[in-house]
Amino acid sequence: MRKRGTETLALPPIVGIPTRLEAAQVRIGCIFSPDRTWAFMLFLADDAGAVLACTGVRQAGR
Template sequence: MDRHVLMRLLAGDDEASAAALAVLQSGATYVVWDRTVPAERHAGVYALRLRRMRLKGVEPLGLERAVELLRQHGRPVRGGMIESADRTWTFLLFLTEDGSTLVACAGVQRVVEKSPL
């Protein structure tokens, strides 16, 4: 998928899409896979991951909303990922089967472990 096409798809009004667009504009790497997966499968997997993250005190950006949107979508989606140039953020993308519309977006900030020294 062309970078400019993806930037156009991310031009939504939710916080996760806006953040993903900003990192994409600043040189982030990205991938959008051709394979599709049932949206319900993604919703189940990411609902579980959301619970686990919250137990660890991590609140991913827009993941709860993404899970709900995937449940509502009910059709297969194409997945994708954007990784910020500084590798501190990873954004998950879920697009319609033909890649023409963004279904959901969520971001996870990488936790940097402090060195004991």
């Protein structure tokens, strides 16, 4: 992302979360901002009762 110049939010803290936890322990969700300029990836506990991490990525061309 950095090499491409893509703007991100909170990316370094979430790197490795999927590899540190078993796939059965994490759910992943995606939310777009109303104007679709940002996409936010949510890493949720397996029961979706807690957000483990979140990162945002500015969409290309926006």
